[in-house]
Amino acid sequence: MSDPFSILGVGEDADDDQIKQRYLSLVRLFPPDREPERFQAYRAAYEALSDHRKRLETKVLGIRDGALGRIKSHLLAPSKPVCARASKTTVTALLIDGIDRACGQDGTA
Amino acid sequence: MCSLAAKASEVMGLGDFKEAIELLKRLVKQDPQPRWREMLADAYAGRARSLAAKGMFDEAETALNKTAAADGTVREPLLYVQCLAKRGQLGKAFQHAVKYIGTDKVPAASAARMAELTAALWLVAPVRVDAQADPGSELGQWAQSAAAAQQSLTAWVEGKPAHEIEPLLSRIPMRSAFRPLRLILKSLITAPTDPARARQLLDSIGHHSPFACWRDAIAAALPEDAQESPTNAATPSRAQTLFAAEVKGLPASESQLLAEFVKAERSGAAALTSFLTSHAAALPATEAKSACFNLLPRAPDRLRQVESTFGNLSEFERVRILALAAEAASDWELAEEQWCAAAKATERSADPDSRLMAGVIYRHVAGLAEKHPEIAGGDTSPSIDYLERSLRADPDHLPAVLKLIGLYRTEGQDKDWHRLAEDATQRFPQQSAILLQAVDSAIARKAYKKAVGFARRILAIDPINQAVRQRMIELQITHARRQARSKRADLAWKELAKAGEWERPDAPSGRLCVNQGLVAWELGNAADAEARLRRGVELAGGGVVGWFFASVEHARMKGGAASGAVLREELVRAQKSVAPAKEDILSAALAISDGEIAEARKEIAPLVFRIRGWLLQGARLAWSAGEIHPVCEMLRLAGAYDLLADYARLGLLRTPGDPTWKLYRIIARVKGCAERLSVREEDELMDLVEDAEAHEDFHTANRIERFLDSVPDFPKGTGSHSARRGPSAKGVGSIDGIEDRIISQLLATSLEETPPEMVERLVAKLGRERAIAEVLERLRRTPVGELFPAENIRRVAEEMVNTVCGQSSKSVV
Numbered sequence: 028m029s030d031p032f033s034i035l036g037v038g039e040d041a042d043d044d045q046i047k048q049r050y051l052s053l054v055r056l057f058p059p060d061r062e063p064e065r066f067q068a069y070r071a072a073y074e075a076l077s078d079h080r081k082r083l084e085t086k087v088l089g090i091r092d093g094a095l096g097r098i099k100s101h102l103l104a105p106s107k108p109v110c111a112r113a114s115k116t117t118v119t120a121l122l123i124d125g126i127d128r129a130c131g132q133d134g135t136a
Numbered sequence: 137m138c139s140l141a142a143k144a145s146e147v148m149g150l151g152d153f154k155e156a157i158e159l160l161k162r163l164v165k166q167d168p169q170p171r172w173r174e175m176l177a178d179a180y181a182g183r184a185r186s187l188a189a190k191g192m193f194d195e196a197e198t199a200l201n202k203t204a205a206a207d208g209t210v211r212e213p214l215l216y217v218q219c220l221a222k223r224g225q226l227g228k229a230f231q232h233a234v235k236y237i238g239t240d241k242v243p244a245a246s247a248a249r250m251a252e253l254t255a256a257l258w259l260v261a262p263v264r265v266d267a268q269a270d271p272g273s274e275l276g277q278w279a280q281s282a283a284a285a286q287q288s289l290t291a292w293v294e295g296k297p298a299h300e301i302e303p304l305l306s307r308i309p310m311r312s313a314f315r316p317l318r319l320i321l322k323s324l325i326t327a328p329t330d331p332a333r334a335r336q337l338l339d340s341i342g343h344h345s346p347f348a349c350w351r352d353a354i355a356a357a358l359p360e361d362a363q364e365s366p367t368n369a370a371t372p373s374r375a376q377t378l379f380a381a382e383v384k385g386l387p388a389s390e391s392q393l394l395a396e397f398v399k400a401e402r403s404g405a406a407a408l409t410s411f412l413t414s415h416a417a418a419l420p421a422t423e424a425k426s427a428c429f430n431l432l433p434r435a436p437d438r439l440r441q442v443e444s445t446f447g448n449l450s451e452f453e454r455v456r457i458l459a460l461a462a463e464a465a466s467d468w469e470l471a472e473e474q475w476c477a478a479a480k481a482t483e484r485s486a487d488p489d490s491r492l493m494a495g496v497i498y499r500h501v502a503g504l505a506e507k508h509p510e511i512a513g514g515d516t517s518p519s520i521d522y523l524e525r526s527l528r529a530d531p532d533h534l535p536a537v538l539k540l541i542g543l544y545r546t547e548g549q550d551k552d553w554h555r556l557a558e559d560a561t562q563r564f565p566q567q568s569a570i571l572l573q574a575v576d577s578a579i580a581r582k583a584y585k586k587a588v589g590f591a592r593r594i595l596a597i598d599p600i601n602q603a604v605r606q607r608m609i610e611l612q613i614t615h616a617r618r619q620a621r622s623k624r625a626d627l628a629w630k631e632l633a634k635a636g637e638w639e640r641p642d643a644p645s646g647r648l649c650v651n652q653g654l655v656a657w658e659l660g661n662a663a664d665a666e667a668r669l670r671r672g673v674e675l676a677g678g679g680v681v682g683w684f685f686a687s688v689e690h691a692r693m694k695g696g697a698a699s700g701a702v703l704r705e706e707l708v709r710a711q712k713s714v715a716p717a718k719e720d721i722l723s724a725a726l727a728i729s730d731g732e733i734a735e736a737r738k739e740i741a742p743l744v745f746r747i748r749g750w751l752l753q754g755a756r757l758a759w760s761a762g763e764i765h766p767v768c769e770m771l772r773l774a775g776a777y778d779l780l781a782d783y784a785r786l787g788l789l790r791t792p793g794d795p796t797w798k799l800y801r802i803i804a805r806v807k808g809c810a811e812r813l814s815v816r817e818e819d820e821l822m823d824l825v826e827d828a829e830a831h832e833d834f835h836t837a838n839r840i841e842r843f844l845d846s847v848p849d850f851p852k853g854t855g856s857h858s859a860r861r862g863p864s865a866k867g868v869g870s871i872d873g874i875e876d877r878i879i880s881q882l883l884a885t886s887l888e889e890t891p892p893e894m895v896e897r898l899v900a901k902l903g904r905e906r907a908i909a910e911v912l913e914r915l916r917r918t919p920v921g922e923l924f925p926a927e928n929i930r931r932v933a934e935e936m937v938n939t940v941c942g943q944s945s946k947s948v949v
Contacts, residue, residue, distance in 0.1 A: 064343060080533065083489055084496050087456065087478075090434070094427035095401075098412075098419055102394045103380045109357050110328040111385035112295045113378075118350070120375035122260050125349035126226070129253060130218035 031072035031085055033093020039086065046076050140166075143790070144175065146758040152791055153183035177203040181211040184219075193219040209235060214246040217253060230257035234265060238274030249344060251313035256346035258282055259289065259317065278313070285314040288321055298325040316347035323354055324383070331358045353379040374398055393418060405434035413438075413445040429453070433460030452481040468510040475501050479529070495530025498522045502539075517547055534564060541573050554581055561590065568598045575607055587611065591638075600640070608638040609645050616651060620693045625658035646675030650686045657699040666702070673706075677723045679714060680750055683707040684743065685727040691739035692732070707746060716754040718763065725770040733773040744774040755782045758790065768800045772808055780804040795824040795836050803843065810843055818844070895936050908937045 032039050037049050050073040059066035075089075076082050085091075144159040160176040184199035197219040203211040210216045213236050220229035233254040236242050242250045258265075265279045284307035291301045301321060308318040319337050327334040335358055341351045353376035381394050393415065400411035409431045412424050425446045432439055436458060443449060449457070459474030479497040482490040502522035505511040513521035523540040526533065537560050544553035557570070557577035564570040571594045578587035587608070594604045612635030619628035632652050639645055653669030656662075673682035687703045689695075714720075724747070733740050744751070751771075759767075764783060771780040781804035787797035802821060806812035813821070821840050828837040898907040912933040 062343065079489075080492060080496070080530075083492055084500075087493055087496050088460075088500055090460065091430050092427070094423040094430065095408075097423045098427060099377065099397065101420055101423070102397055103357070103377070103384065103386075109324065109331070109334075109354070109359075109383045111383050112293055113382040115290075115293050117375060117379050117382055118289070118293065119260055121350040121353055121379055122256050122346065123226070124373055124375050125346040126221050126253065126256050126260065128349055129249070129256075129344055129346040130221045 030089070030091035030093035030096075031075040032091060033096055034068055034072040035076065037076070041076075043078065046073065141172065141175070144179070147790060148179055148182060150758065150760050150791075151182075151186070153179050153186060155791060157183060177211055181215075184212060184215060188215055188219060193222040197223070207235070208232075209239075209241050213242050214250045214253070217250065217257075221253070221257065226257055227261050227263065230254065230261060230263065233257060234275075237278050252316060252345050252347070255282070255285070255313035255317070259285065262286060277309075281308055281312040281314050284308045285317050289317065292321050292324060301325055316341045316345055316351075320347060320350055320354065327354070327358060334358060349373070349376065350379075352376060354383075356380055357383055374402065405431045406438055409435050409438040409442060413441050416445050429457070432457045433464055436461035450481075452478055452485060455481060463504075468504065468508040469512075471504065472501060472511045479525075483529075491529045495526045495533055495536070498526035498529060499533070499536055502526060502536075516549075517543065519543055520547065520549070531563065534567060534570070537564070538569055538573070550580065553577060565593075566597055568594045568601055568604070571597075572601075572604055572607070575604060579607070579611055584611070602640075602643060605638045605640060605643075606645070609635045609648055611635075612638070613647060613651050616655065617693050620655055620658065620695070625655050628655045629659060644675055646672050646677075646682075646685070647689065648672075649675055650689045651693065653686075654690055654693055654695045654699055658696055662698070665699070669699070669702075676727060677720075679720065680707065680710045680716070680747060681720055681723040681727060683710050684724050684747055687743050687746070688728050688732070688736075688740055691743060692736045694739075704746070711747060711750040716750050716757070718754070718757050718759065721751065721754040721757075721767055722763065725767040728770070733770065737774065741774045741776065744771065744776045744779070748776070748779060751776075751779050752782060755779070755786050759783070759787060760791075765796065768796075772800070772803055775808065777804045777807045795828055795833070795840070798824055799836070799840050799843065810845075813844075899937060904937060908933050911936055 032041075035046065035049050035053065037046055041049070050069060053069045054066065057065045057069070074081075075085050140159050140163045144156045144163065147153075147159070148156040156179040157176065160172060160179055164172045164176055180199045180202045184196040184203075187193075187196040187199060197216065200210045200212060200216045200219070213233070217229045217233045220226075220232065233250065236250065237254065262282070265275065265282065270276050271280065284304060288301060288304040288308065291304055302325070305318050305321055308314045310318070319341060323334040323337040326337065335355060338351045338355055341347055345351070356376060357380035377394065377398050386394065396411060396415075400407040409428055412419065412428050412431075416424050428438075428442045428446060429449070432442060439449075439454075439457070455474050455478040459471050459478055462468075462471035462474055475497050479494040482493040482497070487493070499522070501511065502519045505513060505518035505522060511518050513519070520540065520543050523536055523543065526536050527540065530536070537556065541553055541556055541560070544550070544556060554577045557573045560567075560570045561574045571590050574590040575587050575594070578584070578590060591604045591608050594601050612631050616628040616631035616635070619625070619631060629652075632648065632655060635645075635648050636652075639648060649668055649672030651672075653665045653667075653672055656665035656668055659665075669686060673686050676682040676685040683703060683706045687707055690700060690703055728740065751767075754767075764787065768780055768783060771777070771783065780800055784797045784801035784804055787794065788801065791797065799821065802813070802817050806817070821844055825837045825840045825844075828834070828840065895907065895911060898910050901907075902910060908930075912930055915929050915933055
């Protein structure tokens with residue numbers, strides 16, 4: 028798992044209660060029947076942070092790449108509105124990525 | 137022919153499509169009926185599914201090609217299109233997919249996914265769809281939707297305003313396969329004014345849709361609502377990042393930085409660390425620092441660069457990073473060294489969590505030691521050593537305590553096991569898992585009162601704990617069995633009454649009931665005895681399973697002739713009444729544990745023989761190697777090698793390549809004695825180990841290695857069985873004072889010239905004493921024989937002759 032703190036969107040100093048509240052709110056937003064893969068990711072992240080010892084384990088033994096994601100978001104300037112257009116090449120690349128993902132998801136591929 | 141079809145259908149049921157294809161090809165050749173061809177196509181489709189699941193798309197496509205009908209359509213069209221797409225043949229994938237529009241050849245379950253995949257493929261590489269298609273036909277309507285989708289997309293890419301795009305979108309029917317595109321474009325033109333609505337529109341695009349990547353890219357680019365949008369679990373792809381940059385219209389400098397970031401990210405951890413350190417001023421300081429620290433384990437050579445940018449790391453952080461880097465490089469010795477340094481650094485730290493952190497580290501190294509023999513640890517087993525260290529740092533970690541108890545037990549460190557179990561009951565007085573270990577420890581020390589005390593404590597915490605009830609019942613039954621064997625049925629009855637106190641009324645024990653019946657018989661209460669016995673048999677599964685189980689209990693108790701006669705009669709009757717099913721045979725095998733068979737092999741072996749016919753019938757059932765293992769193990773332990781040979785032979789007919797069958801065939805031939813392996817068989821087993829390891833089937837590999845290692849007193853863990861190759865290596869280890877390795881070498885060389893068959897002939901011809909002298913002479917003449925003292929060589933010769941004569945080596949030495 029990349030970074031359970033980042034996946035749940037909690038700080039590294041969050042306590043049991045904060046982590047549990049955050050996890051429950053995410054499960055309400057993304058219930059397992061609607062978003063099973065997201066739910067799995069949140070569940071795994073919660074398991075990794077659910078008690079003090081496990082959090083220490085994550086901190087000592089894990090490599091957390093959440094900061095990289097936040098830097099990327101910073102570079103993408105999330106506050107700016109989506110109003111420009113993308114190129115046809117980019118759209119095609121997104122569709123090819125999507126086809127590749129869809130062809131490898133059903134357990135057959 | 138029908139038997140070929142039946143066999144093919146059986147192996148298909150077991151998922152062995154390759155074998156099914158071979159059988160069906162033979163069948164079609166003999167009798168080219170359409171139904172066999174259909175079955176062959178099914179087998180090819182199954183084979184394609186299993187190949188695709190392993191990522192072998194080329195091979196899967198080839199297999200599906202064999203199912204093609206005259207019109208070019210195949211079985212599993214979705215899988216076929218997916219295989220082509222996975223291989224990058226998007227145009228060909230579309231050309232194939234379009235054949236199914238307006239047909240009912242795609243199974244309903246995959247029709248929607250096929251339709252969306254076809255639409256996405258067309259948008260990637262639009263080609264002219266059959267111009268002859270009737271506009272009213274399904275294909276004609278699809279072509280109209282596709283044209284509308286293409287126009288809408290082009291309009292959006294070209295920057296047309298929303299009011300011009302809207303009418304084009306309305307021409308894409310909501311029930312068409314292009315619906316996701318309509319929702320995406322609608323979301324994009326809504327985003328500038330109403331991002332929440334834009335996000336909502338995306339919600340109805342499924343996660344498995346080929347449009348999902350695009351959907352995620354838009355979701356990531358939309359302004360975030362802290363409550364609604366948590367960090368996405370997946371890192372955005374290059375296309376998703378570029379899309380976000382383009383639709384946000386980022387200025388050139390920012391785009392440049394983003395482009396460099398994406399490029400560095402693709403180049404690896406070292407490049408990314410360099411990027412972050414060289415652009416630290418333009419990035420949020422805390423995030424850049426944290427990102428660098430977390431990249432260092434993958435790029436430890438950038439440590440200086442990072443320290444010069446962000447300041448020096450603490451001693452603990454530095455060694456932690458080096459330990460993670462060593463793990464990434466699979467340098468386990470260095471990883472161990474660095475982790476130990478990290479644990480020591482935490483012990484020196486003032487952090488309130490320092491001891492817990494040391495515990496975390498030692499537990500981690502203990503886990504690594506299980507997988508990597510390079511990790512040395514201290515004097516004892518490294519896993520035990522590190523777990524002991526972890527408990528010194530963090531004694532309250534329950535899983536570590538349980539794990540260490542388990543390791544002490546398996547390693548035979550009984551004193552440590554008992555001490556830790558006792559201590560743990562003080563530290564975790566309310567943990568039933570710990571108390572259960574204490575029960576086992578007390579039973580092993582024969583401290584029965586203590587065991588009862590711990591068991592009662594468990595039941596006070598957890599009244600339905602079946603494991604402890606079972607343990608106590610077993611304990612009392614063992615006592616009762618001992619009393620019964622000493623002809624003290626009255627005392628045995630009392631023990632069984634005590635066992636009854638541990639029984640839950642809603643979960644009666646079949647074993648207890650059977651034993652009560654058997655003891656009641658000895659007490660002369662035949663009517664009550666028979667009733668109890670019958671009830672026990674029913675509880676144990678009834679039929680052959682139940683009566684076999686009762687017979688085993690009778691044999692272990694050395695019960696009387698009267699009850700024995702009833703059991704024999706009932707067992708025969710049960711075998712005649714119903715043909716065996718796989719479940720019954722498995723239940724019979726699982727009814728007695730390996731330990732019980734080992735303990736009472738002499739008594740149990742004749743009972744297995746008594747149900748021989750029934751078991752033989754069962755050998756013809758379609759067992760998979762996974763299912764059969766407990767049955768074969770029972771047959772092996774009970775010494776029923778002829779039955780084992782039958783099971784293995786029939787198994788090999790069904791699945792010739794399966795290593796499990798080959799192993800049992802060999803075990804049956806050598807009658808469970810690895811010493812009797814021929815060189816060829818030993819080589820075959822070693823090849824099977826290698827094959828199994830190559831296929832990551834470690835269960836089978838370990839099973840074979842355990843069998844190979846079962847040569848008594850042979851030096852274990854040498855990593856190679858070749859050292860003892862030769863017709864036999866009987867009894868060598870019992871000679872004291874000579875290094876095993878040298879003795880093995882001596883025997884390996886000498887036995888090539890003096891195989892057991894020859895020793896046997898010498899004994900028959902010359903008698904024991906002269907045969908020893910003859911073997912001794914032969915051994916002396918071998919190259920290594922000259923190196924050893926005559927006395928040792930003589931003992932080797934005696935061993936060989938005695939083994940052939942069937943005497944125990946110990947008695948001689």
